[in-house]
Amino acid sequence: MTSIMVVDDDQDLAEMLGIVLNGVGIEVDLVSRGDEAVEVFKNNPPDLVLLDIMLPGLDGIEVCRQIRKQSVRVPIVMLTAKSDTHDIVKGLEAGADDYMVKPFKPSELVARIRTRLRRAGGEISSNLTIGDLAIDIVEHTVSRGGKEIPLTRLEFDLLVALAKEPGRVFTREALLGEVWGYRHSTDTRLVNVHVQRLRAKIEHDPENPTIINTVRGIGYKAGTTGHRG
């Protein structure tokens, strides 16, 4: 059974989240303090973390950073009462995969959680190579010259989405649909921040990317010719 850690200091909201998620067959672990969350995660790693930004003890962004240190793979979805660009970008940069602005619809939350738990590249069984990177879909790993590069699930999904069709230009909206599961969203910050994080991990020179190229005014595409240096 899928288990999710919900970190929110509002007891009622946390309880309500528990009711809703239990209703769709997800096991919920409720934590109300930021510092506690890091401990709980260490002892009993969940499949996904729902994280409020404003928390007592340790704020959500810091919690996010610490959890990322322990697990690269676990999906983290931020819950925020602020739609201000600043907070959201800070959260994404700290390692969150996605965010939800309160108040959200329960159905939306469930859909988002399911997308994050889904395994990428389901329809592809073979392995992919892009540039000098080898992507193992089954093992969910990316390696360069036999050395594994740790990526978050979302970063992996993003890379696979681009690498599946090298040379195809993906608009940011298309990537939002493909990777995040949004039918309509124009919040391109999600894409921009994650592409930057991904580049920082896989590019030889993140300033002059060769694997994930920017197509000005449109979006991104995976480079067809690899850089071997």
Add this chain to the structure above:
Amino acid sequence: MFVPRFFRRSLFRRVFLVSGFISIGIIYFLGSNLYGRITDGIINEKINASISEAQSAIQYADYRFIVTGVSSEKDYRSLISEIVKTSNLSARESGREVVLLQSEDRELRGIPAVSTSNFLEPSSIPADFREIVRESDQLIWRKTNLLYVNGESLNGVVIGTLLSLPNVGKYEMYVLFGFDAQQRTIDLIGRSMWGTGLLLIALIMIVASLVLRRVIRPVKYAAEIAEQLTSGDLSKRMEVKGEDEVARLGEAFNEMADTLEQQISRLENLSRLQHRFVSDVSHELRTPLTTIRMASDVIHSARDGFDPNISRSAELLVSQIDRFENLLSDLLEVSRFDAEVATLSLDQIDANLLVRRCVEDLEIASKGRATQFHLSCPADPVMLEADSRRFERIMRNLLANAVDHSEGKPIHVTIKENEAAVSISVRDYGVGLSQPQIERVFDRFWRADPSRSRERGGTGLGLAIAKEDAMLHGGVISVWGELGKGSNFVITLPKVSGIAFSDFPLSEIPTI
């Protein structure tokens, strides 16, 4: 009065010029007055002296004629030439000339009718003056010009009287004095007065310009500081030296600037606080609202098993929570605009794609009411730099507003571009707007017809936010409307955000 721009723009030039003209006027008036008085004094003095000298000369001549008692022509001739010459010789330095004229201009007894000294032209004595002398037994004088044979001419005075020469008849004797020496003195005085006057004017101008500079410098300085204050540098102050009026100006100015700065920072604080408050309130409301929303959803999803009243209540609960949430986020947005903390996150966007998506969304949302949309747009992507979230919100608000007021009639959406801007018009054929309504259409919470229910449950802030969103991009929303004929909202955004454009691809006045 026409004042050239050159003088209108500078207090210094104007005051300098006016004071220059006034001092020239005064000096000219005083100078010419003084000059006239001095000239008159000198000339009158000379005339008086001349009269008494002429008197004695004439008396002497008269005496000689009588005493000599000559009767022969030869004697007379020599006597006359002696008198004429003597007079001349004895008073050379005073420039005296003597003329003896026979009253009837006849040569009597061989004595010439006209005897003059030193080539003086007899015409130096005006004819009308001779008349007066002949009629009178007094000594008569008049100013005249002394004319010489060689064409020379001198200002002077002529004094004359009638003499009776024994045995010969009446002769007129004239003594003429030139003002030569006096004229030289007068000229000298005139020249020195001109020099003094010019020097004085120059001095006055120099002093005036120095004084003006001293007075105007602080004024100019104050103007510069005031301009800097206006352009937003509130920390600028004037330097204050001394205790004079200029210093007082500086002090008053600085006090004003202080008050201004305080007021502005107070207002800024206030607006920041207000924004913080609204933002905090709305954030605080969001968490409980999330719980309520989830709870209501859980109840709503189980409504089938409820009593009809409770089931309906669950539906109302869900829809009102939606409405409440929209209102909350709109209020937060408005408070962001008010506090001027709204920022753009710009991207290259295809307007065709974005508008089409908004229309499709609305078609899905308004199914059942079946509002028809007619979209006409260029075949190629219409790229512009915009904040996609805001642009989309503008479109949603305009489209939702059109749907609300279309009365079920189709809505036409047109996209058009030129080099600098992109226009999108949303035309409906519903209730329309009157001119006074158009003026208020962007007001917050304003409704064209308060008795009309809000079918879509809009917040009343949609158009106000759309307008602010457009302004943030440097764009505009223009409106046309006529009651019964519908309305037309045209949003025009620059292709590069914030760059001004003058040509609108679409006008708000519809062609159909």
